[in-house]
Amino acid sequence: MSTPTDSPLMRDESERVLTGWGRTAPSAARVRAVSSVDEVLDTVASADPRGVLARGLGRTYGDGAQSGGATVLDLAGMSSVVLDPSAATVTAGAGVSLDDLLRIIVPAGFFVPVTPGTRMVTIGGAIAADVHGKNHHVEGTFGSHVSWMTVVDGTGGVRVLDPAGTPDEFWATVGGMGLTGVMTEATFNVLPITSSRISVDTDRTVDLDDVMDRMITGDDEYRYSVAWIDSTHASGRGVLTRGDHAPADWLPEKDRSDPLAYDARALATVPPIFPNGLVNPLTMRAFNEVWFRKAPKSRRGELQTIPTFFHPLDIAHEWNRGYGPRGFLQYQFAVPDSGGHLVATTLHRLRSIGALSLVTVLKRFGASNPAPLSFPQPGWTLAIDVPAGIEGLAVVLDELDELVLAEGGRLYLAKDSRMSPAMMAASYPRLAEWQLVRDRMDPRGIFTSDLARRLSL
């Protein structure tokens, strides 16, 4: 007699149901923790038809870091960090998080070249999604600061990629969403700093024209710039915060003895059982009102800590649970300056179906890099959170996609969880070029994800 463990329906011990940060569209995969290149090679060599995908801290909002039925690699064990202060570079394992890294390099007088709105991302994820931060208009994406990286490709080869020697493979991997191979280590530039404080200029803005004018005329004077928009208010009022690293001698007397002190803690964890209605139009309006009111009308040179300025969302762990069991998504597009009117259109259309947002962020992008699937392009980007259960959302977002496409814009793969394959192909015209390089690096199609299947990458 056969035992239940022989059954094809039996679950494997290593199986986990995975979702992105938006907690939508789950799928199950076998999760394997690896801590050496040899273990990655072994996984690739023994891959079954469902394939292999590396996953970092799961901050991708949609389905980019999950792959149903696949072997999903957890690279948290690839945790080495070597700081070379004289060259101002770091060599880090792909599983190192920006959180870990900042705790090491800030006290040593360095800052990461680029950080997204959360420090809970890995180096591997930051390069695979080619993340951007508040300094994109000046310093580009994370991938632009990478000097080389080690990647296990689909042929079972260990490749060392750099922009000069292997430009095709390097730039296909930057922004390649983990589909060209498993990155195990990377070397990138870090920024020398003399204090752990940011000197911040804050301005409340009365409407979208106000904030967009200020950003067009003033952003070039700042290394960091981002605007938060009140999505619940028809005016599009908001708060513009811009700044740069403060030199140590700007610090008040009491802090000068330890100008590089760095303390990043989460204050709360959002409980796992969250009442479904907690994020509702009323609380949403209240939150937006408070966020707007708490900002000063205009303040110059306020000293803020790194977590306060860069990572306000990390104050609460697992805040994504706040949207309840149906989850949420983040709609983020980039359009050239000529498409700037889509910022107002998007806010208006989403508000008209009751899709209010807590986190609505407007930013100017600088130049693109050579990566075919890198998201940023010169112009505007708007990111807006939307609860997934809103009636009529699918239709409105498809209509917005058309408008974004018509303006020569595109959506961010690290955020997307619902665009059509046709939108993907049309808005990333270099997709076919990327696919040629990917097919060379992974001829057997080992690296795949739910995102790749959904968008026919």
Next chain:
Amino acid sequence: MMDALGEPQSVLVLGGSSEIARATVKALPRARLRRVVLAGRPSGALDAAVADLTAAGIAGVAAERFDATDTASHGEFIDRVFTAGDVDLVILAFGVLGDQALAETDPSLAVTMATTNYTGAVSVGLHVARRLRVQGHGVLVVLSSVAGDRARRSNFVYGSTKAGLDAFAQGLGDALHGSGARVLVVRPGFVRSRMTEGLEEAPMTVDPQDVAAVVVAGLRKGKETVYAPGPLRFVMTGLKSLPRPIFRRLPM
């Protein structure tokens, strides 16, 4: 892949000429649909279903030869459909109603009913579940019936096949828990369709479109069991708790 808003890309209908399944496919969000396999025995009704869904603007609709009673062919068939691409939604919709009086007279007719409704469904259901487990996502919708909730004198052969199917589908749903895949059991009451043509309508009779709406809402909410119409759940709870001497005398 099913996307964040619950829009499927690929659907397999087992029993492709089923009117409830056809109405369900029509009621699904269709913006991302690109492959709909209608599996069934070649027939005018199957061709008509392909034509109808295609005319409704649904992309990638095609018929495939499938026989619920030919259980030996099920494994190869399901493997072929899933190897061609992940399937987000499988609707197990085949079934025969049969005539109770004839089945009582000729038990071989009862065997046919049991073979299609239960044996065939168990066979293909296990093959589908195996492939859903391998792909780590997907939903199997099983069209059961309130007739399976409690066997009635007037159609207990049919009712017993649905009772077996229903129990099987519930167990399968539990087996798949935590696998990324899930099972939705649908218990319609009396549905106006080809299958029930000429029969006297019961109270709370619905159309295939009503069942479809219930199924689509159940999928969106991640339900495990739905009744169509919804309030039948309470009617059946009442009927199931009736003592047999009373239940037996009910005119149904």
